Amino acid sequence: MTAQPLKGIRILDLSRLLPGPYLTQLLADLGAEVIKIETPRLGDYARLAPPEMGLGGLFEAVNRGKKSVAINYRNPRGREIFLKLAATADVILEGFKPGSGKKWKIDYEAVCTVKPDIIYCSLSGYGQEGPYRGRAGHDLNYVAVGGALGLNARSGEAPVPYGIPVADLAGGMLAAIAILGALVGRGKTGAGMYLDMALLDGVISWMTPLAGAAFFSGIDVSAGSLPLLGGLPCFNVYETADGKYLTLAALEPTFWADFCRVTARADLLPSQFNRRLGSEIAAIFRQKSRAEWLSAFAGTDGCVEAVNSFEAMLDHPQVQARGYVREENGEPVGMNSPFVFARGKSAPAPSLGEHTESALASIGLTEEEIKELAERGVIGL
Numbered sequence: 001m002t003a004q005p006l007k008g009i010r011i012l013d014l015s016r017l018l019p020g021p022y023l024t025q026l027l028a029d030l031g032a033e034v035i036k037i038e039t040p041r042l043g044d045y046a047r048l049a050p051p052e053m054g055l056g057g058l059f060e061a062v063n064r065g066k067k068s069v070a071i072n073y074r075n076p077r078g079r080e081i082f083l084k085l086a087a088t089a090d091v092i093l094e095g096f097k098p099g100s101g102k103k104w105k106i107d108y109e110a111v112c113t114v115k116p117d118i119i120y121c122s123l124s125g126y127g128q129e130g131p132y133r134g135r136a137g138h139d140l141n142y143v144a145v146g147g148a149l150g151l152n153a154r155s156g157e158a159p160v161p162y163g164i165p166v167a168d169l170a171g172g173m174l175a176a177i178a179i180l181g182a183l184v185g186r187g188k189t190g191a192g193m194y195l196d197m198a199l200l201d202g203v204i205s206w207m208t209p210l211a212g213a214a215f216f217s218g219i220d221v222s223a224g225s226l227p228l229l230g231g232l233p234c235f236n237v238y239e240t241a242d243g244k245y246l247t248l249a250a251l252e253p254t255f256w257a258d259f260c261r262v263t264a265r266a267d268l269l270p271s272q273f274n275r276r277l278g279s280e281i282a283a284i285f286r287q288k289s290r291a292e293w294l295s296a297f298a299g300t301d302g303c304v305e306a307v308n309s310f311e312a313m314l315d316h317p318q319v320q321a322r323g324y325v326r327e328e329n330g331e332p333v334g335m336n337s338p339f340v341f342a343r344g345k346s347a348p349a350p351s352l353g354e355h356t357e358s359a360l361a362s363i364g365l366t367e368e369e370i371k372e373l374a375e376r377g378v379i380g381l
Contacts, residue, residue: 086114108194
């Protein structure tokens with residue numbers, strides 16, 4: 001049976017593109033009712049993301065099972081309708097530029113007048129305070145400011161953009177945790193909460209494992225020097241004879257012993273943490289193809305795995321066994337919820353304004369009022 005721990009929780013999501021919708025997709029996967037509040041004509045920009053940006057299918061990927069209500073909340077009548085909906089919600093998420101919610105009179109203070117125990121989360125790039133609060137940015141900027149991009153490089157080489165939007169996803173996850181914490185807190189105290197969350201927060205939080213090296217070990221935190229960022233040959237990426245790549249992560253002595261046994265290099269046993277061993281290990285891996293090495297290390301604790309392409313990942317037996325790939329009619333169409341216990345058949349992403357009429361009827365608007373508002377462009381059906 002599918003578990004839905006957030007069933008009965010209603011979330012109004014005013015965010016667009018990836019960070020906010022990813023956040024509320026996680027909560028929707030856990031059973032929350034997520035209503036996207038979109039502007040009538042354009043809606044979530046992800047609906048129109050150009051394929052050349054590599055964002056095709058983004059909207060469908062992070063909006064499964066949600067509802068869409070199209071309201072021009074900048075219009076006085078639209079704002080009034082939004083606040084009526086807000087009075088029925090448990091959580092509101094917005095991703096506006098700091099100060100915009102207050103300007104449009106739909107900020108935390110405004111919502112508290114109709115729903116005093118609301119949990120209101122503002123998710124922005126740099127947060128609601130500080131010199132960068134109004135600064136525009138995207139994922140690449142946030143990982144750069146947060147120090148993570150500078151570590152994604154070989155020593156002496158230029159940093160390389162990450163293969164996934166690290167700040168968007170980390171910030172969204174962190175905000176989801178904050179919302180869940182606020183919901184638990186409200187269940188105990190009855191009080192709502194305002195949450196100021198930033199995508200930069202996620203990047204900085206993910207830098208936590210490096211803080212020990214910086215503050216206590218005296219190790220320079222720089223690209224290629226940290227033990228787990230290219231500094232240790234026993235924990236690195238290596239090319240095979242056929243031009244493919246493998247990862248070696250033999251940190252524990254027993255894992256290193258397995259590596260030495262499989263490669264018939266017992267002489268390397270005492271040299272596990274020798275930083276000058278990189279070229280020696282590289283030469284070992286260049287002796288066989290990737291498939292041959294994977295076969296040799298199968299059933300061992302040598303911690304050797306392939307560097308998969310996206311397509312290879314989809315076909316990986318462990319990925320298949322965990323059901324990470326969502327299929328329709330036997331064909332892969334996207335990624336499944338990461339919550340295995342909560343998976344169930346979800347509705348597709350909504351069309352713009354698909355649920356406007358039913359949502360407004362539920363808060364008392366008549367059929368004539370809804371028709372008149374649609375004609376004026378205040379709402380979209």
